[in-house]
Amino acid sequence: MNDAEALAVGTEAVEEALNRNGDNKVLAAEDLKNQASADGRLKEALKRVGVLELQSEQAVKH
Secondary structure (H helix, E strand, C coil), X not given: CXXXXXXXXXXXXXXXXXXXCCCCHXXXXXXXXXXXXXXXXXXXXXXXXXXXXXXXXHHHHX
């Protein structure tokens, strides 16, 4: 999975979690965590997105 695919998979999963939980971010986060536990592809995507976020933050600081 490349970075673009990871972003697409992660974004779709977040949108679905928010839709299922009435835009309650706390419940959506728990829902997303449960989804990632059950779906290796989603888990990988979320890890990649997290790494991209960290890299982005580091680039902004320097």
